[in-house]
Amino acid sequence: MEASPQRGRMPAGSPFSGSALWTQVRDYLVESANEVPESMYTYQPTPDVRTFAQLIAHIAGSQSMYCGIALGEEHLEEDAWRRAR
Numbered sequence: 001m002e003a004s005p006q007r008g009r010m011p012a013g014s015p016f017s018g019s020a021l022w023t024q025v026r027d028y029l030v031e032s033a034n035e036v037p038e039s040m041y042t043y044q045p046t047p048d049v050r051t052f053a054q055l056i057a058h059i060a061g062s063q064s065m066y067c068g069i070a071l072g073e074e075h076l077e078e079d080a081w082r083r084a085r
Helices: 018-035 052-071
Strands: none
Touching: 018 052
């Protein structure tokens, strides 16, 4: 009898695995950050919406926080960049 993969888990190397999806999203974010002109980083459509720079900082901060939690390491809160100003 053949063992089946755990329910809800993708086989290693699957294009839908956590690692593959993380890499794809990371690449899209880096590409977006590189393609947006520097002058647009401060664009804020309304006062209630983050600027592009704030959005990138939020994503980076969240990533750092969740990785720190997963690794059991000291970590900053995801919005620590706001207090560092």
